[in-house]
Amino acid sequence: MDFQNKIALVTGSGRGIGKAIALYFAKHGADVVINFFRNRAPAEETAREVEKLGRRALLVKADVGDLDDLNRLFDETEKEFGGLDIFVHNAASGYNRPAMEQKPKGWDWTMNINARALLFAAQRATPLMEKRGGGSIVSISSPGSVRVLPDYVVVGASKAALESLTRYLGVELIQRGIKVNAVSPGVVETEALNHFASSGGQENIIEKFVEKVPAGRLITPDDVAGLVAFLCSPAAEMIVGQTIVMDGGYTLPIQR
Numbered sequence: 001m002d003f004q005n006k007i008a009l010v011t012g013s014g015r016g017i018g019k020a021i022a023l024y025f026a027k028h029g030a031d032v033v034i035n036f037f038r039n040r041a042p043a044e045e046t047a048r049e050v051e052k053l054g055r056r057a058l059l060v061k062a063d064v065g066d067l068d069d070l071n072r073l074f075d076e077t078e079k080e081f082g083g084l085d086i087f088v089h090n091a092a093s094g095y096n097r098p099a100m101e102q103k104p105k106g107w108d109w110t111m112n113i114n115a116r117a118l119l120f121a122a123q124r125a126t127p128l129m130e131k132r133g134g135g136s137i138v139s140i141s142s143p144g145s146v147r148v149l150p151d152y153v154v155v156g157a158s159k160a161a162l163e164s165l166t167r168y169l170g171v172e173l174i175q176r177g178i179k180v181n182a183v184s185p186g187v188v189e190t191e192a193l194n195h196f197a198s199s200g201g202q203e204n205i206i207e208k209f210v211e212k213v214p215a216g217r218l219i220t221p222d223d224v225a226g227l228v229a230f231l232c233s234p235a236a237e238m239i240v241g242q243t244i245v246m247d248g249g250y251t252l253p254i255q256r
Contacts, residue, residue: 004029012091020221134177170241186247215248
């Protein structure tokens with residue numbers, strides 16, 4: 001896939017899936033806006049890797065759940081590049097607790113970052129993309145949007161809202177030359193998962209996950225990056241407002 005001289009903004013791109021997506025676009029010719037909120041060092045490393053690939057990197061600290069920060073993110077993008085071709089809403093957060101223990105603050109925090117940010121980022125991205133003849137918006141969702149996962153009620157609700165927004169934005173923005181879709185990965189092999197697997201005596205948790213995946217392995221960040229890039233390519237021109245599940249078949253069988 002060729003993204004030569006395209007401009008991609010990837011939120012939460014310092015580590016994990018976001019980093020893989022940012023580097024994928026850079027390897028295929030795009031300049032990249034690297035966004036982070038708390039952890040600067042990994043984001044700086046991502047920016048350095050982008051620049052080693054011969055592409056420009058803009059590093060912006062912003063909490064996408066805060067509308068002032070979100071607007072500043074797009075202001076700095078416009079100032080540096082003048083437009084935008086690709087927006088990937090990857091940044092996510094949430095309070096994992098049972099439904100009866102959730103609090104209003106946790107609800108607001110989670111919904112603002114995971115769902116509200118997509119709507120208002122799309123409002124800012126659209127005119128920047130129209131200046132360049134169109135573009136693509138892709139969000140990262142989760143199986144918890146439609147399945148019940150332990151203590152995932154607020155995050156699951158936010159991802160369901162994200163997928164609904166994807167459908168509405170998809171129908172509205174395709175008429176302005178902008179494709180909007182989402183990717184819902186299964187269990188992704190990231191540093192966070194490896195940390196979880198090695199804590200609390202759960203050394204074999206990854207192996208247990210793999211046993212339940214018909215494809216025989218976990219999803220990698222590079223797998224997700226490749227699918228995101230495809231959805232931003234001309235080959236995906238007629239894919240509009242969809243959430244594409246990538247989980248190696250994990251969610252299809254009845255788990256026992």
